[in-house]
Amino acid sequence: MRDGDFHGYAERSDNDLVLSFLRVRRAIGLLGYFLPTVLVLWSVIFGQGLRPSISAYYYSPMREVLVGTLCAIAVFLWSYEGYRPRPGEWLSDLMAGRAASLGALAVALIPTAPAEPVACTLSQCVIGFSLAGTLHWLGAGAFFGALALFCLVLFVRGDHPDAEKTASNRIYRACGWIIVAALALIGLILLSPDPVKTQLLPLRPVFWLETIATFAFATSWMVKGDAMRPMVRAVAAADAR
Template sequence: MADDHGIGQKSRNDLVLSFLAVRRAIGALGFFLPVALLAYGLAVGELLPSISSAYYSPMREVFVGSLIAQAVFLWSYEGFRPDAGDLITDRGTARVAAVAIALVALSPTCKDGCVLPDNATCTLLQCLLRPPLASLVHLGAAAVFFGALAVYCLVLFTKGTVDGPEKDASNRIYRLCGWTIVASIGSIGVLFATGLDDRLIWWRPVFWLETIATFAFATSWMVKGDALRPLVRGVAAMR
């Protein structure tokens, strides 16, 4: 009987470690792509206009590979078992985010009247939908992806009883990350709607706002994966 209890405890510990590993992987990938594109921009002396424009640069494989890896980890994420009557669940939100980020990678955006750059071949979705519609799918999927991650920060990660200063600190970090995502993506929408993204292109506002939003979601997942405990303790000590 004692052996069975030990085996059961080991299985539960392994499951917890698996959850933590997936969360850390999702967070690490969120940090990786913007950092890689920043390094590329510094190397060539010019930042890309947006993260999505990496598709038409030498960083294409890094861009697509990172997003597809993100989709795989999100699709495999089970999260906590939902309570009876829950409409928003860990698994469902992760699946929505996974499909959305896969569409971002497989249906790249376009520019200059949606004419593909020289020597660029269309992806399967671009060929089927044609570049203008594929670009709308890309933008819509990106909005859904970040929206799902904001839901994680503001709704799912903050669930549960606040049983100590570290949980309270974690919740404050999640909410800060969530509202940062909402504000950043909302600002990009304003830039697109007003045409300011083109007028301010020299400053690369879309790239920086996307990077801020991505860092925010990556931070929240790393905190949830227990990889940023010193940050949580530091926030807890500020009260």
């Protein structure tokens, strides 16, 4: 192989690797937008009303959509290697992606506690409804927590950022703090006294907070996948004023 051919092959390989990263990031982002949107549309079109949480759709005809989408997100996150950590960096894309993947699988395969008596799933039969519900929420926390780390730590890494990178970092951090705030509010709701929960239930606050957090992580991955250039440029232009 001639020297020029080797460099051309190496350049094409690098380009293919970059495109692969971008496709995975966009796929994760698109799935994040898809899930809450299709659940809301189904609830409205079929007059079923919103469920208390995204997870509660497991006990509805949308079960396959919920579980399938979460499993697809888990596969993409597990396969995402990202960048290797530099010396002194303890957190890597691979580590966070695997944690988020396992959290998504836990949410998909260990259902939340049902609102009324139902036949148990495999996980519920083995470990019981109470422990399954606890593991479900721990999985959700790991999933969103790892995605917040992507936004607040991993996506903003890089030396000497240009205007667009600086704008992207602003978006990542905003998405990360939105996820953190949504998780904190969900925690407060779950820990609130029963009379407070009863009053809030018709508003479906957990569902909407989960949707906001999901849209936030989806936006960050779409930006990282270079699919939201107009938004990034608009933020960069606003910063330059």
